[in-house]
Amino acid sequence: MDKILVPVDGSPTSEHAAEKAIEVAKKYNSKLTFLIVTKKPDVFGRGNSSAGTVFGSEEYSNELKEEQEETMKDFLEEMNLEGLEYDIRVLVGEPYEEIIEMSEKENYDLIVMGRRGFSKITRFFLGSVSQRVLSGAHCPVLIIPEKKE
Template identity: 80%
Template sequence: MDKILVPVDGSPTSEHAAEKAIDVAKKYNSRITFLLVAKKPEVIGTGSGGTGTIFGSKEYINELKEEQEKTMDNFIGKLNLEGIEYGTKILLGEPYEEIIEMSEKEKFDLIVIGRRGFSKITRFFLGSVSQRVLSGAHCPVLVIPEKKA
């Protein structure tokens, strides 16, 4: 198991998943890639740019990327990555699609992803990123439940 993909969103659940991925990486001497996918907005509305601002504009996307870079830096700063080879990647798009596509293109051996604590009814209607990744991934997926206090 050489390569582990860890999708993150800055939440405590994704932090818990990252900790489990680090444990696996230490055991198998694996490289981890932390992936943050920001859903790319394609909405037209009113914003600071006035009526009809396209939130998917280049300026807005650049601001979104900067915000995501800060989120990733803060997230990585909380982890004990001593002795672990790792990298980070930030993408814009539909999170589950980007995770699956990256895992296939870069031939990851394992995806470690956190699962939010949605109720069964909410999961049924909304689905979840982890559920969609689980059903569409080409490699094994380790889904980590919410960490209980």
Template identity: 40%
Template sequence: MKILVPVDGSTASINAVKKSIEVAKKFNGTIKLLSVVHIDSLQNYLRYKKQWSQVDGSAISELDPEQKKIEDKMKENSCKILNAIVEKLDFSNIHTEEEVLIGEPYEVILEAAKNENFDLIVMGNRGFSKIKRFFVGSVTQRVISDSPCPVLVIHSKSDI
């Protein structure tokens, strides 16, 4: 069983990783942890970089103004999150992969699920209210709607 687990560092995504480990151990599965650097984050950074540097140049000065270097820094931060998860949780006897991609999160998740023939997606739900989800949208909701495979949604407050 191939399991895809989108990770963003939130409590809900960490709980999803924990549940995916349980499922993988029970069904002799493999796990791919996927972190997606949201393209809007890059665009917002570039848009507001000049204003932020006027407020606190030290916070932003590490990042190069060129988008490629910013992307690399954001990918590096996502890799650190994935590595910390792998180090802290027990993945013994489970083949695990990690990958960081850039794009619209729900599109990247769906594309990976389809192209790599995953059997299951395990992901967190941040617990948006119905009203907020209506206006903001939800990555989880969009993945559920268009997924080529079953999706197991783990609540952020789940005691896993």
């Protein structure tokens, strides 16, 4: 198991999943990739001009990526990554699609991610990133439940 993809969103559940991914990586001497996927920005939104004006989507996406990368660095400072090779990736798009696409293109051996504690009814109507990744991924997916305190 050479490469492990770890999608995170900053929630306690994804933090717990990252901890488990680190445990697996240490056991198998795997390289970790921590991934944040930010949803595509709407066409209308913030900008330097009046509210509701169109702004450069690419410029805004780059700004979001930079912010998310800093957030990820802060997130990982709390983790015990000593002796592990890892990198940070930030993508903009639909989270489950980006996770699946990246895992296939870069040939990851495992995806480790958290599962939110949605009720069955909420999952039915909203869907779930982890469920969509599980059903569409080319490699094994380890779903980590919420941490019980």
